[in-house]
Amino acid sequence: MQKAPQTARDTARGVLLVAWPVMLSYVAVGLPCGVLAAKAGMTPLMNFVLALTYLSGGGQFMMSNLWLAGTPMVSIIASVAAISTRFALYSASLAPYLTRFDHKQSLTIACTYTEEAYGITLSRLTSGNAWTARHALSLNVCVQLTWAISCAAGAALGSAIDIPTAIAGFAMTSLFLYLLYAQPHTRGTACAVLGATTTVALCKWNGLSGVAVPLAALVGVAAGMTSGLLPRQRPAPSSTNARGDTR
Secondary structure, eight states, X not given: OOOOOOOHHHHHHHHHHHHHHHHHHHHHHHHHHHHHHHHTTOOHHHHHHHHHHOOOHHHHHHHHHHHHTTOOHHHHHHHHHHHXXXXXXXXXXXXXXXXXXXXXXXXXXXXXXXXXXXXHHHHHHHTTOOOOHHHHHHHHHHHHHHHHHHHHHHHHHHHHSXXXXXXXXXXXXXXHHHHHHHSOOSHHHHHHHHHHHHHHHHHHHTTOXXXXXXXXXXXXXXXXXXXXXXXXXXXXXOSBOTTSOBO
C-alpha cells in the first residue's frame, strides 16, 4: 500500500521536532549577540536585517567585538571573511545530496542554511530519511527567524539596559570554545589550535592586535593542513608469535 504524501502539518511537525533544541540555543546566544551589537551602535531593526541575511553568528559577534576594540575596517572584513570560509566546505559536502532536488530548490536551500541547519539536513539526507526540500527550507527559515528575532530582542535590551560589554562579549568566547570542543580531537585540530593561539599571543605581545585574528586563522589552517601531511607513527610490531609465545 502506497504511503500518503505528507501534509504541511506533517512537515511542520517533523521540522519542529528536530529544530526546537537549535531554536532554544539560538535564543540563548542571540540575546547577548544583540546586546553586543547595540553597544556597537546598531539598532534592533539593523540587527534583525543583518542576522536574517548574514548566516554566521560567530561573524556577527566578531564584527561587534572588533568594532568596539577600534579595529580597522579592513581587518574586520578580513577576519569575518576568514571564519566564514567554512561555509564553502559545508556546501561542498552537502552538494552531492542536493542533486535529488531541482536547481531552484537546491539553490534556495544552499543560500539559507546555518551551521546547525546544515548538520541536521546533511544527517537526514545521508541516513535515507524522508527529508524533502520543503523540510530543509522550512528548517532553515525556522532557525534563521529565531536567530534574527533573538538578536533584535537583544539589541533592544542592550539599548534599554546598561549591560557590561565584557559579559555580552564573553558569549562569543564561550561559543567558540564549544565549537572547538565539538571538533574531532585529532592531531590536526591540536596543531591548528596551537598555531592560532600562539599567533594571537605573539601579535598581542607586539602590539599587532588589528591583524591578530585574520593572521591566526591563516596560521591555524596552515598548521592543521601541514600536520595532515606528516607521516603518522606506526605502532611497534608485537613480539608475540602466532602461538602466543613471546621471545
